[in-house]
Amino acid sequence: LKLCRRCRALIALLCLAMGGGVDPAKAEAELRSCKEEYRSALREVRESRRVVKEAQALCRSRVVRFGAAQRRRRLRQSAVKQAQHHLERCRACGGQTDGARKRLALARQRLQEDTKAEADARRAVKVARANRSATEARATRVAGRRDKSHAKVKVQALRLRQVRGAMRAAAARAKRLQGVVARHAALRRELSMKHKVAMQQLEQRLQEELRGHKRRAAEQAQEAADRRKRRALQYAASLRNGDPLHADKFHRVGASEVTAKAPDPDFSGRISVLLPKGQRHEYTMVYLHQFCLQGTSYVDWKPHYFFSSTKLPSLSLKVTLPTAKAIPVTVHGGIKQYAWYDYKTDHDGKCEDQLCPATLRATRDRIFRILDREIALLGGDASRVFLGGASQGCCTALHCFLKYPRQLGGFVGVVGHLLSCSPLPEKKRHLPIYLYNGREDKVMRWSWVKGTYARFKVAGYTNVRIKVEEGVTHTKPVRKEREWILSFLSEMISGRKG
Numbered sequence: 202l203k204l205c206r207r208c209r210a211l212i213a214l215l216c217l218a219m220g221g222g223v224d225p226a227k228a229e230a231e232l233r234s235c236k237e238e239y240r241s242a243l244r245e246v247r248e249s250r251r252v253v254k255e256a257q258a259l260c261r262s263r264v265v266r267f268g269a270a271q272r273r274r275r276l277r278q279s280a281v282k283q284a285q286h287h288l289e290r291c292r293a294c295g296g297q298t299d300g301a302r303k304r305l306a307l308a309r310q311r312l313q314e315d316t317k318a319e320a321d322a323r324r325a326v327k328v329a330r331a332n333r334s335a336t337e338a339r340a341t342r343v344a345g346r347r348d349k350s351h352a353k354v355k356v357q358a359l360r361l362r363q364v365r366g367a368m369r370a371a372a373a374r375a376k377r378l379q380g381v382v383a384r385h386a387a388l389r390r391e392l393s394m395k396h397k398v399a400m401q402q403l404e405q406r407l408q409e410e411l412r413g414h415k416r417r418a419a420e421q422a423q424e425a426a427d428r429r430k431r432r433a434l435q436y437a438a439s440l441r442n443g444d445p446l447h448a449d450k451f452h453r454v455g456a457s458e459v460t461a462k463a464p465d466p467d468f469s470g471r472i473s474v475l476l477p478k479g480q481r482h483e484y485t486m487v488y489l490h491q492f493c494l495q496g497t498s499y500v501d502w503k504p505h506y507f508f509s510s511t512k513l514p515s516l517s518l519k520v521t522l523p524t525a526k527a528i529p530v531t532v533h534g535g536i537k538q539y540a541w542y543d544y545k546t547d548h549d550g551k552c553e554d555q556l557c558p559a560t561l562r563a564t565r566d567r568i569f570r571i572l573d574r575e576i577a578l579l580g581g582d583a584s585r586v587f588l589g590g591a592s593q594g595c596c597t598a599l600h601c602f603l604k605y606p607r608q609l610g611g612f613v614g615v616v617g618h619l620l621s622c623s624p625l626p627e628k629k630r631h632l633p634i635y636l637y638n639g640r641e642d643k644v645m646r647w648s649w650v651k652g653t654y655a656r657f658k659v660a661g662y663t664n665v666r667i668k669v670e671e672g673v674t675h676t677k678p679v680r681k682e683r684e685w686i687l688s689f690l691s692e693m694i695s696g697r698k699g
Contacts, residue, residue, distance in 0.1 A: 249340035277308065587689075619656060
């Protein structure tokens with residue numbers, strides 16, 4: 202297809218406008234550079250943490266030595282007092298005082314030695330504490346550099362996605378414009394054979410339409426560029442201010458690390474909530490976090506997991522994010538951690554671990570109370586309440602979803618499995634259950650997790666969707682977790698409204 206010189210220039214101008222004049226290869230190189238800087242910062246953070254731990258251990262040992270020196274010095278003071286009393290009694294009785302004087306002199310000499318040792322220990326403690334403070338300050342600065350480089354990686358990745366999307370949009374518009382130009386050229390050749398006046402009118406019409414297409418394409422390109430610029434500025438501002446993406450769409454209520462006054466707050470058994478701004482909620486999502494994590498992380502840093510301007514532009518969703526209670530975990534030596542139930546065994550991901558039924562029952566009763574309260578707030582409509590979770594939270598939420606006496610609107614589970622103790626009641630065979638796992642998951646390996654899901658088919662469950670993705674691990678399903686949650690909510694909410 203041969204195009205006139207004006208059309209070719211118009212297409213080139215459109216591609217340049219939609220691409221923003223940015224080379225994708227250059228953007229990719231900048232992204233790789235940012236990632237390398239971030240990995241270097243991570244290595245520095247690990248090294249600084251190791252140095253801080255060593256400084257803290259040294260400080261603790263010096264404090265212990267100082268305490269021991271104080272105790273010895275007090276004992277020596279007591280010994281000096283006893284020797285003085287003994288000398289005074291000898292003088293009062295008129296007996297020999299040579300031995301008592303020697304004893305007193307020896308006690309005073311040892312007291313001087315212990316006092317000097319105590320002073321040395323006190324100086325050593327001061328030096329160790331100063332060293333510890335310096336290493337902690339260095340670790341804080343290194344962590345700041347890491348966070349800054351991480352933010353740069355996110356911004357550069359977003360910019361690269363925008364450039365690629367703009368280039369694809371420009372190519373598609375150019376292709377459509379080529380088709381329009383070709384149709385008009387064919388019509389012009391056909392009409393030029395019939396009448397000279399018709400050809401002149403067609404030429405005038407063609408020029409007018411080309412100018413209109415050019416004007417509309419330029420306007421659309423400018424609007425798209427302005428939208429991208431506004432989103433990039435908003436995203437960069439949110440990163441600088443410490444606010445996560447789409448935090449302005451919700452009211453954050455309840456437990457939060459950002460608003461906590463204590464340096465190490467206890468979130469055991471507390472609830473965090475994301476409320477939609479500007480209207481009353483019509484749906485509720487109860488989502489349980491992973492083992493050893495907490496629900497506040499979703500409220501503080503991940504509200505965009507439950508909103509998307511393209512996939513889920515709904516502002517009618519309330520998200521309830523409870524934090525598990527801190528309970529002793531058997532396989533971790535009885536250390537208290539945020540867990541939905543206690544692990545009795547640790548098979549290192551090779552098969553299902555044995556759990557403590559009592560702790561699971563306690564969590565189940567707590568989730569039931571939360572569901573009862575959320576259903577009551579929606580006028581008693583349980584179909585507008587959804588339940589989900591990740592990892593151990595997925596296993597617990599799925600157990601509660603199947604055990605709950607009422608029928609909820611649906612379930613979404615991320616990198617989890619069906620517990621062997623979870624029932625499969627017949628009345629819930631038609632409820633939507635969405636399950637997502639990673640092929641490279643080493644904690645809950647697909648080789649045995651798929652066996653737990655096979656129970657759904659045996660029990661006659663007809664609305665279970667299972668998706669297994671390549672390259673997804675258990676510890677880093679970050680982007681996939683948001684994608685999977687938004688996909689589930691989009692089908693549940695948009696399907697109801699449609």
